[in-house]
Amino acid sequence: MENLEKLKKAFSESLEIPPEDINDALSYGNKSWDSVAHLALVASVETEFDIMLASDDVIDMSSFLKAKEILGKYGISF
Amino acid sequence: MSAIEQLFSLPEYSIDNDKKRKLLLSELNVLTKFHYSNCLQYKNILNNLNINPETELDNIEAVPYLPVRLFKTQKMQSIPDSEVLKVLISSGTSDQQVSRIALNRDTSLLQVKALASIITSYIGNKRLPMIIIDTDATIRNKSSMSARGAGLVGLSNFGRNHFFALDENMNLKVDEFIDFVEKYKSEPILIFGFTFMIWQYLYKKLKHLNKKADLSSAILIHSGGWKKLLDQAVSNEIFKSELYDHFRLKKIYNFYGMVEQVGSIFMECEEGFLHTPNFAEVLIRDYVSWQTLSAGENGVIQTLSILPRSYPGHSLLTEDMGTIIGIDNCRCGRKGTYFTVSGRVPKAELRGCSDTHAETVLSAGS
Numbered sequence: 001m002e003n004l005e006k007l008k009k010a011f012s013e014s015l016e017i018p019p020e021d022i023n024d025a026l027s028y029g030n031k032s033w034d035s036v037a038h039l040a041l042v043a044s045v046e047t048e049f050d051i052m053l054a055s056d057d058v059i060d061m062s063s064f065l066k067a068k069e070i071l072g073k074y075g076i077s078f
Numbered sequence: 079m080s081a082i083e084q085l086f087s088l089p090e091y092s093i094d095n096d097k098k099r100k101l102l103l104s105e106l107n108v109l110t111k112f113h114y115s116n117c118l119q120y121k122n123i124l125n126n127l128n129i130n131p132e133t134e135l136d137n138i139e140a141v142p143y144l145p146v147r148l149f150k151t152q153k154m155q156s157i158p159d160s161e162v163l164k165v166l167i168s169s170g171t172s173d174q175q176v177s178r179i180a181l182n183r184d185t186s187l188l189q190v191k192a193l194a195s196i197i198t199s200y201i202g203n204k205r206l207p208m209i210i211i212d213t214d215a216t217i218r219n220k221s222s223m224s225a226r227g228a229g230l231v232g233l234s235n236f237g238r239n240h241f242f243a244l245d246e247n248m249n250l251k252v253d254e255f256i257d258f259v260e261k262y263k264s265e266p267i268l269i270f271g272f273t274f275m276i277w278q279y280l281y282k283k284l285k286h287l288n289k290k291a292d293l294s295s296a297i298l299i300h301s302g303g304w305k306k307l308l309d310q311a312v313s314n315e316i317f318k319s320e321l322y323d324h325f326r327l328k329k330i331y332n333f334y335g336m337v338e339q340v341g342s343i344f345m346e347c348e349e350g351f352l353h354t355p356n357f358a359e360v361l362i363r364d365y366v367s368w369q370t371l372s373a374g375e376n377g378v379i380q381t382l383s384i385l386p387r388s389y390p391g392h393s394l395l396t397e398d399m400g401t402i403i404g405i406d407n408c409r410c411g412r413k414g415t416y417f418t419v420s421g422r423v424p425k426a427e428l429r430g431c432s433d434t435h436a437e438t439v440l441s442a443g444s
Contacts, residue, residue: 029163029183035190035231036217039240046238054203058235059194062187 004078006048007071011064014044027063049076081105082384085356086191090199091412093356095405098414099138102359105384106141106392107134113390116156120144120390138359139370143380143393146338149177157182157388165222168337178222179338182388189341189385192357193232196345200331201236201297207262208237209255211271211280213244225337226272229301232340233270243280250283259291266295272302273332276321277312285324294326301333301343305422314350334398334419338391342383344417347410351403354414358383362402363395365423373402378423397423 001009012019015032028038042058045051045067051074053061061067068078079087081101093101113120114131124131129142148154150168161182168177181189210230217227234240241258243251259267271280276298284291298321307317314332321327334352335343342358354360361370362377371377379400386392400419408416 028187034164035186035228039231039234042235043238052205052238055194055198055205055236056203058205059190 003049003071003076007045007064007067007078010044010048011041011067014040022064024063024065024068027066045071049074051076085384086195088356090195090356091353091414093413095414098356099359102357102382102384103135103138103141106138106382109384109386109390109392110142112387113156113392117154117390119152119154120156138382139361141382141393143382143395144390146177146336146394146396149179149338149389149391150175153178154389154391155180156390161388166225166228166337166340167222168225177337179340179391180388185385185387185389188387190232190235192341192355192385193343194235196343196355197233197236197299200299200345201266201268205236205238206266206268206297207239207258208234208241208268208270209258210234210237210240210242211244211269211276212242213246213248214242215246225340226302228337228340229272229335230270233268233299237268237270244275248275248279250279252283252287252289255280255284256289256291259293259296263292263295266297267293269293269296269298271300273300273304273317274302274306276300277307277317281321281324291325293321294328296325296327297329297331298327299331299333299345301335308421336381336394336396338394339381339383339386341385342381347408347412347416349408349410351408351410351416351418353408353410353412353416356414357385360400360402360415360417362400362417371402373404376401376420379417379419399423 008019008022011017011022015037017031042053046053049071057070061070081104085101111131114124123144124142127142135141157180162180163183163186164181166179166181212230216224217231241254243255245251304314318330321330332346333343342355344352344354347353359382361380362375363369363380364371365378376399379396379398380394381396382393384392398419399421400417402415402417405415406413
């Protein structure tokens with residue numbers, strides 16, 4: 001699976017949003033993305049890419065666009 | 079760089095207090111004006127007190143402050159309902175009224191960033207296996223959240239493989255707890271919970287069962303107040319020494335914070351004092367004259383925080399008593415004001431003086 005699809009899958013499953021509704025503009029505070037869902041999202045992204053995010057990256061991951069940027073630091077490109 | 083950007087970019091607890099107060103003041107002035115223009119209740123209160131929000135204050139003591147109780151009786155909100163992301167609700171132990179704090183995206187993100195700056199300065203940037211001494215039912219409600227839930231979720235960002243150690247009846251999942259500690263024995267574990275719950279549901283339970291767990295490399299962060307434990311004659315010193323005796327738990331940090339100012343918490347240092355982070359300051363006021371008191375003098379705690387953007391909670395008079403111990407010179411090495419909390423303001427004192435600032439403001443707001 002392409003990285004973009006994997007990331008969309010992680011977002012879709014944890015935030016309970018259809019994959020087609022996930023785009024760069026999706027950000028914290030939209031739809032079901034609140035502080036509790038954020039914990040599920042982090043776990044989901046980590047599982048999907050088999051990585052462990054640092055605390056500051058967990059905090060900074062406040063949009064779909066930002067998530068792609070952060071994953072770049074872990075060697076995952078989009 | 080703006081004041082708020084500087085406060086967020088400088089290392090936590092690194093700013094000399096004079097400089098920090100200047101940065102805080104410029105941001106607090108902005109917030110006073112903002113909330114005056116956007117929260118009718120706040121505007122009415124300031125008007126009734128003859129405070130002009132356009133006056134550029136030159137010291138932090140002059141920033142108007144609201145009694146925290148006001149958030150229990152008034153809807154204090156500076157944003158339209160359509161911008162409300164989440165409503166936080168205080169636990170409301172002694173009386174039935176609860177505070178309702180409306181958060182928007184900006185405030186919520188600032189709270190999370192501030193908390194991260196504080197907590198990572200204590201435990202590092204690597205997320206740790208985490209035990210939460212609570213039940214996961216606490217965070218299930220989506221639209222509103224208790225103060226307890228907000229604390230749990232906020233701290234959970236710094237952990238991974240989260241384990242909620244209590245069931246819905248507050249019973250410790252003993253075997254799972256022991257297994258979790260064993261599984262992660264080669265690395266530090268982060269444990270978080272409310273002070274009373276750690277004592278009652280973790281420590282007492284395992285002591286009663288005579289079960290040991292080696293928590294010598296764990297870090298315990300706890301909050302929620304000492305009232306219930308002081309009723310059992312358990313002080314912070316006793317709490318720490320008992321947890322050390324039973325679990326070899328050495329790194330224990332209490333923090334003082336409130337639902338009305340989530341994020342800018344006051345963490346205890348290795349010397350046992352509470353420290354003001356970059357984003358906040360405390361003042362101590364005499365409850366008769368309402369003048370600020372010097373280090374060493376006991377009075378009512380006022381907390382100032384630059385985080386509240388969606389409600390006028392940037393300067394609050396708490397109902398707690400405390401004492402500033404010193405500024406910039408704690409032996410732990412952290413800069414800023416450090417203090418202790420001695421307990422609640424006696425109810426009689428709050429009622430006793432009819433012309434207190436608190437009551438003036440309350441009547442002005444009603």
